[in-house]
Amino acid sequence: MDAVLLARLQFAFTVSFHILFPAFTIGLASYLAVLEGLWLATQRAVFLQLYRYWLMVFAVAFAMGVVSGIVMSYQFGTNWGPFAEKTGPVLGPLLAYEVLTAFFLEAGFLGVMLFGLERVGPRLHFAATLLVAFGTLLSAFWILSANSWMHTPAAFHMEDGRYVPDSWSGVIFNPSFPYRFTHMVLAAYLTTALVVGATGAWHLLNDRHGAPARVMLAMAVGMVALVAPLQLLVGDLHGLNTQDHQPAKIAAMEGHFQTSAGAPLILFGIPLVDQAETRYAVAIPKGASLILKHDPDAVVTGLDAFPKADWPNVAVVFWAFRIMVGSGLVMILFGLVGAVLLWRRRLFDEAWFLRWGVAMGPLGFVALLAGWFVTEVGRQPFVVYGLLRTQEAVSPIGTPGVAGSLLGFVAVYGVIFGAGSFYLLRLLKRSPDLAVEPPTQQGPWRTTGVVPGPALEKRPK
Secondary structure (H helix, E strand, O other), rough: OHHHHHHHHHHHHHEEEHHHHHHHHHHHHHHHHHHHHHHHHHHHHHHHHHHHHHHHHHHHHHHHHHHHHHHHHHHHOOHHHHHOOOOHHHHHHHHHHHHHHHHHHHHHHHHHHHHOOOOHHHHHHHHHHHHHHHHHHHHHHHHHHHHHHHHHHOEEEEOOEEEEEEHHHHHOOOHHHHHHHHHHHHHHHHHHHHHHHHHHHHHHHHOOOOHHHHHHHHHHHHHHHHHHHOOOOOOHHHHHHHHHHHHHHHHHHHHOOOOOOOOOEEEEEEEEEEEEEEEEEEEEOOHHOOOOOOOOOOOOOHHHHOOOHOOOHHHHHHHHHHHHHHHHHHHHHHHHHEEEEHHHHOOOOOHHHHHHHHHOHHHHHHHHHHHHHHHHHHHOEEEEEOOEHHHHHOOOOOOHHHHHHHHHHHHHHHHHHHHHHHHHHHHHHHOOOOOOEEEOOOOOOOOOOOOOOOHOOOOOO
């Protein structure tokens, strides 16, 4: 393996770890804001219990996301020096805006959010929670803008071999950004909802009458039932946009090696690059033409329309896309079944559904990684699509140096993030049935180990 492939593997390894935690915190921050808002509006202690329960989980996940992000950013100057030099005038300010606005906003109010519930008023604390949630979305805005520009570069000109912006609005709101940003935020919400639902289902399997676990599962099912079908629609729009700007990626996703009219929708098969065919294909006739062109007889561009040197890794893109779509369809089914059970008031009593809910916990992360592989591997062999090849963007570092740092990352990440993930699971195993003592005129809200009684269901005015 040469230095270019090792550098790509190193960045893929670190970004795969990094994307999991920020995506989880994006959804979890919004969930915490909803919980605190419901507590203030209804004065039901169960929402404050859940807020406190998930707050520590959020803090640990946020810290792990920050650590993994710092490591990833250093690679721009080590393994990808020419890339940083050429794209610096465009991407440098976007990443700086993310730090100066989103990260400072999150970090500034995170302390109030974590430690201020017993020190500031409830409305001021709620404002801090809202600002942290907004900061996570703002962070996603800037990061997705930078990433989307690499896929659909716009509003720039070349100057001394560097990409220089012509219009910041054109750079930020490049052609693929609205679809990528929406798709990513919905994926984050789905990922968090499935973790919340799995946690609630696990606790209900041990105690069917726990009020916090019931609220967790019901809210998660409602979120999945609403967002999963919406994500399918947004994904379709994103695919149509990709068809316009990155047709080679779409051809790899669909397993189409030949340009053809009335192209079939290949559900499964084995793409063989050397033979330029997808063997043993199980397909729906004219399905791809109907989905991509909205015309069953339309011509769909295949990989034969592009030089073979410009093809992405077809097998990775093909299978990662099916994992992502398959995971999404399972989520839709889970949300639909859960909504029916909730309507029939059987959601908390069906052990088979609770076990299914626990098994669904990791699926959001699986779909998230699969979708990210489709996006990033499908862009190859370019880092700036159609303009800057990966081979031209890597630093002149020897293979032993890159291999050594990659092995070091694997070892350190295995220890640090393995321990962090283990601690997160231990936090999720805690019972959410914590009581909330009513505040006095001088005293704050506090949690105890006593199961709440009816008298604690409402906060005294």
